[in-house]
Amino acid sequence: MMITDPVTFAxxxxxxxxxxxxNLLCCEWLCVxxxxxxxxGVSQPTISHHLAVLREAGLVNTRRDGKQVFYSLDQEAVAVCCGTLLQRFAPGRQYIPVSQIELVG
Amino acid sequence: MMITDPVTFAxxxxxxxxxxxxNLLCCEWLCVxxxxxxxxGVSQPTISHHLAVLREAGLVNTRRDGKQVFYSLDQEAVAVCCGTLLQRFAPGRQYIPVSQIELVG
DNA sequence: AAAACATATTGACAATCGTCAATATGTTGA
DNA sequence: TCAACATATTGACGATTGTCAATATGTTTT
Known part of the structure; x- marks a missing residue:
């Protein structure tokens, strides 16, 4: 698992x-x-460039299928990065995943 | 309360x-x-510029005291912005403040 | 192997950004 | 009011960034 520092993420x-x-890639796989x-209205090279930036920041998953390359947002990575931001810049308010609340009680 | 959109925040x-x-302003008030x-090693105008950017994004609190102007990080604003990012880009994993957990049970 | 298609890379350009020196604005104290 | 101090603003400069047209790379199909 790769770590993305807060500045790179931002x-x-x-x-x-x-x-x-x-947003497009948040909940589904899409090819370029x-x-x-x-x-x-945005050119293909521009989209490829933005996808490269997101890929280098570890924020997207990639899958090749024939001639096409599919991308999807790595929600876990986003969550981890936001968690780091919260720890660093909002230490007064700690958040925990809803999925873990059941275990608390 | 002012709303900061995710792009401005980022x-x-x-x-x-x-x-x-x-980081410096996270947990204490400091003057410029x-x-x-x-x-x-960073000049005063540069610092003032960065403070202006953070102020315009609604991320810092400001207080004037005599000749000096004090700043502190608005942790709540940061938390809200991170929450927006999580909702938009990590809807699969919802987080809630620890401080609210008591109320749940 | 060649043609067709999908994506990535290169090169160029305008726009934005981070930085500093110089200066302006605002505040206090003599 | 004037001098001293703290902060903000302006103007300039190099560096980075977003964008596209052109081209290269990689994959499939004929």
Whole structure:
């Protein structure tokens, strides 16, 4: 598992186009041409560039299937990065996953 | 209460110097000259600039006391922004504040 | 092997950003 | 009011970034 430091994470998500792509990839796998189509008006090289930034920050999963390359958002990675930000910049308020609440009681 | 959108938040924290300043301001009030002193090697105008960015993003509290202006990190704002990021980009894993767990049972 | 398709890379350009020196603004105390 | 101090703003500069057109790489199909 790769660790993404807070600055790298912040830089990776600090662009509107990139956040729109992240939204598209949040809950489904999409190939590059589908992303280009849904983004409407953004060129394929630009999309590939943004995907590279997200990939290098460890925020997307990649799968090759024939000629196409599919991407999806790595929600776990996002959650870990946000957790790090919270620990560092909001230590006064600690958060825990809802999925663990059952175990508490 | 002001709302900070995820892109503005990300841009605000997408710089190493700025995150260092945020660390300094995380748990105490500091005036500008103290920040300059602790950052060592960064000029006062640069620090003022970074503080302005954080202020415009709603991430710091400000208080004037005589000639000096004190800043502190707004942990609540950071927590809200991280929460928004989690909702948008990690909807599969929901987190809640520890402080609210008592109320659940 | 060649053609067709999907994606990545390169090169160029404008726009944004981080930084500092110089200066302006604002506040206190003599 | 004036001098001293603290912070903010301006202007300039190099570095980084987002974007696209053109091209390269990689994969499948004929």
């Amino acid at each position: 830089k990776a998500i600090a662009d509107d186009t990139r956040q729109q792509v992240m 041409s589908d992303i280009v189509e849904r983004m409407g | 841009k605000a924290i997408a710089d190493d110097t700025r995150q260092q300043v945020m 000259s103290d920040i300059v002193e602790r950052m060592g």
